[in-house]
Amino acid sequence: MSDATPIATALPQRMGSNAGQRTTRRDGVLKVTGTATYAADNHPQGLLHAVFACATIARGRVTDLDVAAAKAHPGVVEVMTPANRPPLSADPDSKPMPFWFRTQVFQDDRVLYAGQPIALVLAETLEAATEGAARLSPRYAAEAPRIGLDEPPYAPKAVGIGAPAKVSKGDIEAGLAAAAQRLEVTIETPAQYHNAMEPHAVVAEWQGDRLIIDTPNQAPVMAAAAFAAWFGIAPQNVLLRTPFLGGGFGSKAILSAPQILAALAARMVGRPVKMVLTRAQMFGPVSHRGATRQSLRMGLDSAGHFTALAHHTIAETASFDEFIEAASTPSRLLYASPAISTTHEAVVNDIGLPGPMRAPGEASGTAALEVAIDIAAEAQGMDPIDFRLANYAETDPMTGNPYSSKALRECFAEGAKAFGWAGRPLAPRQMTDDRGMRVGWGMGTANFPCPMFDAEARATLRADGTALVETSLIDMGQGAWTALAQIAADALGLDLDQVEMRGGASDLPNAGVAGGSGHTASAGLAIEVAGSDTLRQLAEIAAADPASPLHGTGNAGVVARSGRLHAAGDEGRGETYAEILARAGKSALTGSGKGARDPKAASAYAMQSHGAVFAEVKVDPELGQIRVSRLVGAFAAGRIINPRLAESQLNGGMIWGLSFALLEKAEMDPRSGRILNADLGEYHVPVNADVPSVQTLLVHEDDPHVNPLGIKGVGEIGTTGTAAAIANAVWHATGVRVTRFPIRLDDLMEGLA
Amino acid sequence: MKPFDYIRPERLGQALSEGAKPGSAYLAGGTNLLDLMKTGAARPERLVDITRLPGLDRWEWGKDGGLRIGAMVRNSDAAHDPDIAAAFPAMAEALLSGASGQLRNAATMGGNVMQQTRCHFFADPFSPCNRRAPGAGCAAQGSDRRGFAVLGGSDACIATHPSDLCVALAALDAVVEIAGPEGLRETPLTDFHLLPGTGPEGHTRLAPGELIIALRLPAAAAGFRHHARYLKLRDRTSFAFALVSATALLRIEDGVIAEARLALGGVAPKPWRATAAEALLQGARPDADSFARAAEAALQGAAGHDAKITLAKRLAARALTQAARGTPARVPALPGSVHSGETAHV
Structure with a gap:
């Protein structure tokens, strides 16, 4: 030129x-x-159907599988078990890549959790494969499972995906000692399962050394690389297709054992294989939100300012790898205090490995922290918004970095105005509707990081x-x-x-x-x-x-x-x-x-999305039946590309928060380590009738630092803060602080009439 | 899934002869049986689809005002008929409080009476359950009792009957018409379901091969239409089984209860008719005292879960209170709920 x-x-x-x-x-x-078209809509020529047999004990060994009976069933072509599983190139007990968890892919006869796949039956029809799996009639040498948060705790190195387990500043005990008021609360959150509408499915076809795989995955290139590692082929020899994905919620971000085994089975038999997990089979091998027990200790001076904030989480994890719900992390982000301690311990349970789900860390963490804040506001005789403003973090509480942008004050103001918060009585049990229902108003702060x-x-x-x-x-x-x-x-x-x-x-x-x-x-x-x-x-x-x-x-x-x-x-x-x-x-x-992201900006600024969620509940004064009559959320998440879609996501997030507050819980039988409600009939997620009114306000926020587009992200923040807003509203209606999610009508019985 | 034969007879006689063969199961809406077949709790050799049998998919009114509902009438059709809702409003409300719209469109009135407990351990073939596998034991006994019976259970079984409809039917003195190899017979609904005792595997009085062909509501049951309510406590507003439910029916004459009916759901292995409570209410004033005493009587002897027993008492009293106030003009927007369907601001 x-x-x-x-x-x-x-x-x-x-x-x-x-x-x-x-x-x-x-x-x-x-x-x-x-x-x-979703993954399971694909029907390559000559495909076989694959159905897993899954363990019905939580800990022990499989001592017998009646492979002959399964193979004798008409239509059954092959049965893959630890005894005949072809080799894999990756060691399932290793962690060769980031975002990789140790897993059970028939490497031995051990059972590490209930629902663990123990054999895979391939047949000409889905029905034949299903019956073949049933005819395996496994026998076990069972051991007593370790279940629940009272197992001996240990100190993990990291929580969530690579976050430090402990971050503290200042002297908590000194802060508590100096406080005019000291408050403590312990709040429990249950195990929850993602329950996307679309089950994990695989249609896998090998063309020589090339794997073509239709499967829902939130990170197709990374997943293709993981498949390549499992099968010892070049990453470009894997074509993974996910044109549409019917809900992931985190459970489809990382490869799971059933997906690996289905692809392996296709190579084993030299035919395309389709595998679709049943709803029940999604309660185990494809991760979940782990249960937590969170203890908060707060010290407040006479003006209602924090002198100390300590947030300690005990979380469940599996025996074979670690994923620890980073529930104490919101306390690193939201409030100014001279002393902050955020710590985690873990307990080993004989369960499937927990993983990221719908605002991991923040959903569970704000469910506890924002209830604790409401308790503190109550103790101070302050309006919950005023209390939050009094302790507003003008800069990152732990690093002191400025925020790249933070319109949380505007979220409080705009949300409160839209909700009609002004004039809310401070004391509980003050409001009743024309039908005699107790009415309560509560709010919670929403928070989620905006990573890139x-x-x-x-x-x-x-x-x-x-x-x-x-x-x-x-x-x-x-x-x-x-x-x-x-x-x-x-x-x-x-x-x-x-x-x-x-x-x-x-x-x-x-x-x-x-x-x-x-x-x-x-x-x-x-x-x-x-x-x-x-x-x-x-x-x-x-x-x-x-x-x-x-x-x-x-x-x-x-x-x-x-x-x-x-x-x-x-x-x-x-x-x-x-x-x-x-x-x-x-x-x-x-x-x-x-x-x-510009690394200089990343180290110079705290980057978070914020919001404020307001809930109105009505509670029957004798029966405790709870209804969330209104939800209003105001969110500041940088530049909004499509307000229609963003509002829809935020509405959905708040509905998941309602679900967290009142509905979702995996009912674990501690005797067997098995989940008693592994279906959508009994594992309750909200239906339309549960959500009469939900409104999202998008609060303007310009952020020149997060990225040149100014986008922060709205995928998960709606779920945060909402569970606490509802719990706080239930308290405001009834005077009862339920410290265990989900809140159920019978939890309110003692406090009511 | 275990392979099975599928037969769709078009005559009752053929259905009965197929249904009498060992390993047969009648298939109507399939909203319960197919789920159990998928888990492996039910493994029939032969499904006898009775949905095409002539004459069972309609209802007819008797000259006296009684109603005979064919066993194959869909729940939705019965619930949404204005004449049925006017005469038996608590039944319409009970029907609409159950399951989801899709399920009610598939489910049948006869099938509803025949449905199995939703006890997890019954549906799970890998758990001990005396009801599914006699003599195996009862895994429910050592578990959280919230979802289990506080009345009428036994050491062998504490599963609850899940139906909403049957709670209303029990209060309405419904009669079950049964066809069998020996011909036709009938039994009151309150006698149709069995308490578990030591043999919970037979949960109804139906003999092998017998088939429900109709449910009959006597004309006298319509006499409660002005004071009728079905209430249901549950964890989710729709598509959830009752933690506790109650049908309350009153005939009030000159400010006094001439006749009362009270039945409870979710608390017992069968729809639980509270006859002692009814006797207390007869001749009493329809006030809070009467209803509280009736509720106490209804739960007399209940054991197993204190909060549930308290809830059941309070719900029984509430259902009676609401019935006394008068039947709602139409089935509420949230059927069975203590909450109204509107979004009302304070």
């Missing part, structure tokens, strides 16, 4: 107006007409001026197909219908994980950068071309708008993308981009 050829050195300015619009889902018609994951994308302008944008995005109902397309259209200066998205597969640029509330920010930034790169190339071509009206635009730059580049300040001087490409003789022009 000669000096005489001016080029556009500045990035083209884009005049997009797609982001921020309430666009409806691009995949909506596919979804409502049943034509969106490394992500890549590719943006191609095509000869006709439209674009193809490729990244392994995952739409699990949150609307990634739509929101990321809005970002792509703006990045490319195109209208939304000019952008074709390709995602949901492992052979695309890596979009990272659709999880941690970081997908829109991460994949979105990669798309933004890729679009910029494409337009930069396009502008360079035009500016260098004497035949282009944009020739010589140089540093004045160009503007991209509706598929056309024009000179900045002169709309008449320009031409379409298609014209530029045609003259250059190019059928396509591709740019690529990576998205990652």
Whole structure:
């Protein structure tokens, strides 16, 4: 390029107006007409059905499996057990990659939890495979299972995914000693199971050394690499497809044993294999939210300021690996105090390994912390919002770093106004409705980090001026197909219908994980950068071309708008993308981009999304039947790409919070270590009748630091704070502090009439 | 799933002869049996689908105002019929408080009476259960008793009967019409279900091969239509079984209770008719004292879970109180709930 050829050195300015619009889902018609294909909708020629036999004891050994009886059943083709399992390239007792957990893939006859797969039956029909599995009639040498939070605790090194188990500042005991008021409360949260609508399913087909696998996964490129590691093949030899995902909630972020074994079975028999876990089988091998017992100690001075805040969690984990609910972590983030102690211990249970689920750490942690805060406000005779404002963290409580942005005050104000919080009596049992129901109002602070994951994308302008944008995005109902397309259209200066998205597969640029509330920010930034790169190339071509009206635009730059580049300040001087490409003789022009957080910003700023959730409950004064009559949540989560989708996610999050407060609990039989309600009839999640009114307010927040797009993420924060808001409202209605979730009507009996 | 024969007879005689063969099970809406077949708790050799039998999918009114409901009438159809709801409002409310819309569309009136306990240990073939496998023991005995019987249980079984409809039917003095190899017979619903005693495996008086063909509501039962209520306490507002439920029916004449009916659900292995409470109420004033005494009488001898017993007493009194106030003009938006369906701001 000669000096005489001016080029556009500045990035083209884009005049997009797609982001921020309430666009409806691009995949909506596919979804409502049943034509969106999920993993189990695939039926390759010649496939076999695979059904697991799962352990009905929680600890011990399998001493006998009647393989002959299973094989004798008509239609059964093969039975895979520890005795004949083909070798795997990875050691299931090792941890070769990040986000990898030790697992049970028939490496031996040990049973480490109830529901653990112990054999896999392959048959020509689902029915034959199911009956074959039943006919295995396993026998066991059973041992007494270790169940419950009273098992001996130990000190873990890390909690959640790599968070430190202990973070403290100041002198807690001195702070408590100096306090005018000391308060303690212990709150328990139960084991909960993700229960996505779509069960974990696999359709696996081997073509020589190449594995084609349809399975719902929140991180397809990482999952493909994990499959490659298990099977000793190159990552590019795995094609994993997840065009749609019917709910993940964290349970589909990491490969599970059933998925590995189903793919192994396909290789073993040389035929495609389909495996779909039953609902009951999803209560074990595909992770869950572990139970916690959280003890909070608070010291307050005479003005209602913290002198000390200590949050200690005891959490359950499995015997073969660790995932410890990081429930004490919200106390690192929300309140100013000279002394803060956040610690965790773990107990080993004979259970499936817990894992991340719907706001891991924060959901359980705020369920306890925000009840404790309500108790503190009550003890101080303060309005719960005033108490929170008195202890508002202006900077990160542990590091002192400024927040990249924090509109929590505005969330309090806007949420309180919409809810009608003003005039709420401080004392409980003051409000009754016209039917004689006790009415209570409670609130809780919502909080979730806004992480980013490394992500890549590719943006191609095509000869006709439209674009193809490729990244392994995952739409699990949150609307990634739509929101990321809005970002792509703006990045490319195109209208939304000019952008074709390709995602949901492992052979695309890596979009990272659709999880941690970081997908829109991460994949979105990669798309933004890729679009910029494409337009930069396009502008360079035009500016260098004497035949282009944009020739010589140089540093004045160009503007991209509706598929056309024009000179900045002169709309008449320009031409379409298609014209530029045609003259250059190019059928396509591709740019690529990576998205990652600026490490300097990451170390300089605390980055969190915030919100305030308000709940109204009505409680029958004699019977204790609880109804959440209203939920209002105000959330500040940076820039909102699509308010319709964001509100929907936040509404959904609050509904999951209601579920946490009143419904969800895996009923464990401590004698057997088995879950008694492993079905959607008895494991209660909310139905429409439980949710009469839920309202989300999006609170404006500009954040120049989280990423160039200013996006924080809304996937999980709605779940946080809500359980406590409801528990606090139940107290306000009844005067009863229930310190064990879920709150049930019979918990209120003693405190009522 | 275990392979089975599937037969869909079109005549009652054929159904009865197929149904009498060992290993047969009648299939109606399938909302309970198919679940049990999936868990392995039920392993029939032969399903006899009775949904196409002629004449069982309709109801007819007697000249005297009584109602005969064919066993294959779907729960939804019975619940949404305005004439049925007007004459037997507590039954309509009980029906609509049960299961979900989809399940009520599939479930039948006869099948509802025949449904099995939802005790986890019964449905799980790997747990000891005397009801499913006589002599195996009862895993429920050592567990949390919240979901189990506080009345009428035994050492062999403390499972509860899950039906909402049957609680109303028991209060309404419904009669079960049964066809069998020996011809037709009938029995009061309150006698139809059995207490477990030492042999919980037979949970009804139906002999092998017998089939419910209709439920009959006597004309006298419509006499309670002005003071009828079904209330249900549960952990989830819809699609959840009762922790405790109650049907209360009153005939009030000149400010005095001329006749009372009270039946409880969720507390016993069968729909629990509280006759002692009814006797106390006859001739009493419909006031809080009377209802509290009746509730105490209804739970006389209850044991196993104190909070549940307290709840049952309070719910019985509440159902009687609400019945005394008068039947709602239409089935409430949240059927069986103590809460109203609207979103009311304070």
